Amino acid sequence: MTAHVRIEGLHKSFGSKPALRGVDLAMRGGEVFALLGRNGAGKTTTVRILTTLLRPDSGQVFVAGHDVLRAPDRARSAIGVSGQYAAVDEKLTGFENLYLVARLYGMRRARAADRTRELLARFHLDTVMHNRAGSYSGGMRRRLDLAGALIAEPSLVVLDEPTTGLDPQSRQNTWALVRDLAGKGTTVLLTTQYLEEADQLADRIAVLEDGAVVAEGTADELKRMVGxxxxxxxxxxxxxxxxxxxxxxxxxxxxxxxxxxxxxxxxxxxxxxxxxxxxxxxxxxxxxxxxxxxxxxATLDDVFLALTEEPAAKEVPA
Ligand SMILES: Nc1ncnc2c1ncn2[C@@H]1O[C@H](COP(=O)(O)OP(=O)(O)OP(=O)(O)O)[C@@H](O)[C@H]1O
Ligand SMILES: [Mg+2]
The missing domain is CATH 3.30.70.980 (YebC, transcriptional regulation domain)
Incomplete structure (x- = not known):
């Protein structure tokens, strides 16, 4: 397998507290990969390292052949990211928020404006694009932030808990968007605490627990593992x-x-x-x-419970 994303031996501690204890992950191009884990498992820490926002204590990260730790600028051009908390500037309009991102990616004015309008329409924000983002609902902010992640047509899109706090309709829309992206060949890494989301959406799932990957596979493989x-x-x-x-x-x-x-x-x-x-x-x-x-x-809930509550269950062979 030529991996589009390769993470090897990632260690990261905050002070004396280890957040990641040797995380290895590989993602194929065009696949939806879910990093599943409960609060504090290390999902955001992994995502921040992968997207050049944080340096690990040790380990290696490659995205589309770029060494993320040695050449972060080059890697960044291949990555679009939407953080756990929507990062929009409330004082700017929806249009201005996206246009700014497009310009930061080095697009010329006309191209930046076109791309901005295109994404605002796609995310159903075109009717409110000249209102200040401060007046947007949580779901609208989230959509604006997602749109920002797609501006530069990255080959890897990283979404940290993209549906947390969304209503069921917006969640469905986000799922449709992820499927659409993957269908067009974009690799999508998403983190989630929702088993159903991983089950529905992900080609493969890694379960992160206490800073380590405790299981990895398709939803079916994981279910078979708990038997x-x-x-x-x-x-x-x-x-x-x-x-x-x-x-x-x-x-x-x-x-x-x-x-x-x-x-x-x-x-x-x-x-x-x-x-x-x-x-x-x-x-x-x-x-x-x-x-x-x-x-x-067996459901993914059973997998999750077996992996995170009864250490003995980890020994059950696939
Ligand atoms: N900047 C930081 N300083 C200190 N500790 C941190 C920092 N960031 C994360 N941690 C700790 O590292 C561990 C992993 O945190 P992380 O944010 O990666 O978890 P998560 O899986 O994203 O959780 P959640 O589902 O709550 O978002 C936690 O124990 C957290 O308290
Ligand atoms: Mg997090």
Whole structure:
């Protein structure tokens, strides 16, 4: 694989506190890559290093063949970035904000104005382009910031939590934009805390936990890694929890997960339908009433929980 983006052995500490502890990542040209992790996992730190805004303590970063640490200026021309918090100048209009970015990228006046209008239309900001950005809603600011990342037609677009704080409609629009970009051959790296977003959008996902990549693959590969299916059971009566837990424990070779307050029990199983039938038979035998009972495939939520809560689950082979 000739990687469009290559990150190797990235270490970064803030004072004595390590934020990145040896991060390796590779992205193919034209793929959507999601960096998934909860608060403080190291997503923004990775993104800032990749986009030349922060220097690592050690490691190497290459984008489109440019050495990001040795030749940041050249690398920058290949990268468009939209930060975790929309960076727009409130005193300037939407048009002026984008035009300024275009000029900073060295475009001539006419070209800069054309490109600015084109992107304002694409992001549905053309009707408000002469209003000050200070009057824009959060979603509009976010869109303006995204538009800025695309000004110079970069081959890599980096989006740090692009949909955090967006309403469902704006989120869908952002997803459509990401798909569109990737369809045209742009590599997109996005960070997210939303499993669904990574699942829907990303060709490949890396799960970052405590400054290290703890798993990497397609959504399906990650789901297969935690394995099997889940039997989910919601009881009518809380007093039946111990009996139902015992039934699940007898059937599965893993320990059932119990959520007492929701009267919800869950068991991982490799023999889905057969195990489910067995559960039903045993529940009936003891006349335990059930509110909800079903079988489902592993979700990215299961992957995430397995990786970030039970260290032992990391040993499960793919
Ligand atoms: N400038 C800084 N100074 C000190 N510590 C920092 C700095 N930037 C990040 N950190 C620390 O490094 C760790 C990783 O932070 P980072 O911002 O990369 O996480 P994140 O995955 O982007 O989290 P979030 O989802 O909250 O945006 C955290 O413990 C954070 O407190
Ligand atoms: Mg962050």
């Amino acid at each position: 099997g299916e889940r039997i989910e059971l919601v009881l009518t009566e809380a007093r039946d929890i111990p009996a139902a837990e015992q039934i699940l424990a007898e059937i599965g070779d893993t320990v059932p997960h119990v959520d007492e307050s929701a009267r919800r029990l869950e068991l991982r199983t490799e023999s889905g339908q057969i195990a489910l039938a067995d559960v039903v038979a045993r529940l009936n035998m003891r006349a335990i009433p059930v509110l909800d009972l079903g079988l489902r495939r």
